[in-house]
Amino acid sequence: MxxxxxxxxxxxxxxxxxxxxxxxxxxxxxxxxxxxxxxxxxxxxxxxxxxxxxxxxxxxxxxxxxxxxxxxxxxxxxxxxxxxxxxxxxxxxxxxxxxxxxxxxxxxxxxxxxxxxxxxxxxxxxxxxxxxxxxxxxxxxxxxxxxxxxxxxxxxxxxxxxxxxxxxxxxxxxxxxxxxxxxxxYGPRMDTDGKYTEVMIKWLDSIRDDIPPLVYGDGSTTMDFxxxxxxxxxxxxxxxxxxxxxxxxxxNSIETSLKDLLDLVLKINHSSLKPVFIESNTVNPVSRRLSDNSxxxxxxGFSPKVNLEEGIKKLSEWYFKKTKTLSQ
Ligand SMILES: NC(=O)c1ccc[n+]([C@@H]2O[C@H](COP(=O)([O-])OP(=O)(O)OC[C@H]3O[C@@H](n4cnc5c(N)ncnc54)[C@H](O)[C@@H]3O)[C@@H](O)[C@H]2O)c1
Missing domain, CATH: 3.40.50.720 (NAD(P)-binding Rossmann-like Domain)
Structure with missing residues (x-):
């Protein structure tokens, strides 16, 4: 460019x-x-x-x-x-x-x-x-x-x-x-306290509060982060x-299931919490996402630079810094 x-x-x-x-x-x-x-x-x-x-x-x-x-x-x-x-x-x-x-x-x-x-x-x-x-x-x-x-x-x-x-x-x-x-x-500055927070934030809330993270459906829904x-x-x-x-x-043209995403979020944050699977209640009826970004x-000249693991690390660091500051 x-x-x-x-x-x-x-x-x-x-x-x-x-x-x-x-x-x-x-x-x-x-x-x-x-x-x-x-x-x-x-x-x-x-x-x-x-x-x-x-x-x-x-x-x-x-x-x-x-x-x-x-x-x-x-x-x-x-x-x-x-x-x-x-x-x-x-x-x-x-x-x-x-x-x-x-x-x-x-x-x-x-x-x-x-x-x-x-x-x-x-x-x-x-x-x-x-x-x-x-x-x-x-x-x-x-x-x-x-x-x-x-x-x-x-x-x-x-x-x-x-x-x-x-x-x-x-x-x-x-x-x-x-x-x-x-x-x-996804990334830092995602909404953490609004009415419609995303699943990653809900799971980080669970890790912070030490309560089992909820997965809607069986965890096989995929997304392209x-x-x-x-x-x-x-x-x-x-x-x-x-x-x-x-x-x-x-x-990113990479398909990640919610189950794999949760495993990654837990691993990055050194958490051994076990998920609870509950019936899906989402407005979005789509169970699969994978882009062709060619x-x-x-x-x-689009070229995504940040992979999911790096990105979740950045999101987690930001989230825990923010929520710690708010609770002080
Ligand atoms: N975040 C995602 O995963 C995603 C995916 C697909 C598309 N998008 C689109 O990308 C755009 C940005 O999304 P985002 O994730 O930053 O969401 P966001 O909600 O953080 O940003 C949207 C902004 O628009 C403002 N806004 C809403 N209604 C307004 C109004 N009537 N007048 C003035 N401002 C108003 C909100 O205050 C907010 O700051 C949106 O158009 C969204 O639909 C987002």
């Missing part, structure tokens, strides 16, 4: 949801490439000032605590921007619990962002999509050409709408965009590349 002629240097870049888990790493990554300004809009429903503490004082960063449903605010942010990363979204369970709110954030606001991007001639938009668009995929490893007709979730439907919306704006109005379909993103910094790097690569009007899988490797 030729950083001398990258698009970031001297540009104003808007990150919706930039106080969140992935967005805060993206902001850090962007700051390494001399932007004119990074504008973050986030209502802190899940994101936090803590996530941004490494850069919020940077004079190149403007944080706006606000809602992407606020059209006037959105227009103010977009009118002065060159590029947009659209990351603000609700979690899959939050969409299922409140589809109306899911519609406002994931569909209506995404439409407003497309409209304003066209109006203010945004040079390129990078959209955070999801492996959820596939539902239970037809092929494993799953290429981007798999169809989305098995998706059963509101969240997956909304992400697919976003991809198709930006595609239509490219063809109707020339708005350049890339959609990144993240698989299972990708470290959060690798996802931030994929976003930067998507902006810098000349590719437009494409979707990319962002995963397209992102070829066209974006």
């Amino acid at each position: 030729n950083l001398d002629k990258n698009r970031i240097s001297g540009s104003v870049i808007l990150v919706t949801g930039g106080a969140g888990f992935i967005g805060s790493y993206l902001a850090e990554e962007l700051l390494k490439h001399s932007p004119a300004k990074i504008v973050i809009i986030d209502n802190l429903i899940r994101g936090s000032l803590e996530n941004m503490k490494g850069f919020i004082q940077n004079p190149l960063v403007e944080f706006i605590e606000g809602d992407i449903n606020d059209e006037i605010l959105l227009e103010k942010c977009i009118s002065g921007s060159d590029y947009i990363f659209h990351m603000a979204a609700l979690r899959i369970n939050a969409c299922a619990a409140n589809p109306s709110e899911g519609f406002d954030v994931m569909v209506k606001s995404t439409f407003k962002i497309a409209e304003l991007s066209r109006k203010y001639k945004i040079k390129k938009l990078i959209y955070s999509s999801s492996a959820s668009v596939y539902g239970y995929a037809q092929n494993f490893p799953t290429p981007e050409s798999d169809n989305p007709y098995d998706n059963q979730t509101f969240y997956g439907a909304a992400k697919l709408f976003g991809e198709q919306l930006f595609r239509s704006y490219k063809h109707m109005f020339g708005l350049d965009y890339i959609a990144l379909r993240y698989f299972n993103v 990708v470290y959060v910094k690798d996802v931030a790097a994929a976003n930067v690569a998507a902006l810098i590349s000349d590719v437009s009007d494409e979707s990319f899988n962002i995963g 397209k992102a490797k070829k066209l974006l």
Whole structure:
């Protein structure tokens, strides 16, 4: 990647949801490439000032605590921007619990962002999509050409709408965009105390409290884990590349069962706790995930750097430091 002629240097870049888990790493990554300004809009429903503490004082960063449903605010942010990363979204369970709110954030606001991007001639938009668009995929490893007709979730439907919306704006109005379909993103700054924490955090809670970790189902469900910094790097690569009007899988192309993941989490944390298997109650009906990431490797130069063991070590260190500080 030729950083001398990258698009970031001297540009104003808007990150919706930039106080969140992935967005805060993206902001850090962007700051390494001399932007004119990074504008973050986030209502802190899940994101936090803590996530941004490494850069919020940077004079190149403007944080706006606000809602992407606020059209006037959105227009103010977009009118002065060159590029947009659209990351603000609700979690899959939050969409299922409140589809109306899911519609406002994931569909209506995404439409407003497309409209304003066209109006203010945004040079390129990078959209955070999801492996959820596939539902239970037809092929494993799953290429981007798999169809989305098995998706059963509101969240997956909304992400697919976003991809198709930006595609239509490219063809109707020339708005350049890339959609990144993240698989299972993990790492420090994952939500530890919200309503919808991920399984890794629940297991770290069990280790901290010395109680048996719960596994929903028989542990055979698989996921394709990708470290959060690798996802931030994929976003930067998507902006810098000349590719437009494409979707990319962002995963490690390694399938890990929940059972194997738990064994790894326990081993890394020197725990001899034994899991308890209980009936699955998840909103996400998909029991298998494995990306084919060759397209992102070829066209974006995506190359995941952190393997699962290293990543879980980093997550565990961060988690125990954080929860120790909180309990003092
Ligand atoms: N984490 C994953 O495994 C994963 C997988 C696939 C896709 N994604 C997508 O990646 C993006 C980032 O996800 P994340 O894991 O960082 O989640 P996150 O919840 O940490 O980040 C989303 C951010 O958006 C903000 N937000 C939500 N609604 C908003 C609104 N109405 N106005 C302004 N801000 C609002 C939240 O406060 C949060 O900071 C999302 O679009 C998500 O759907 C994540």
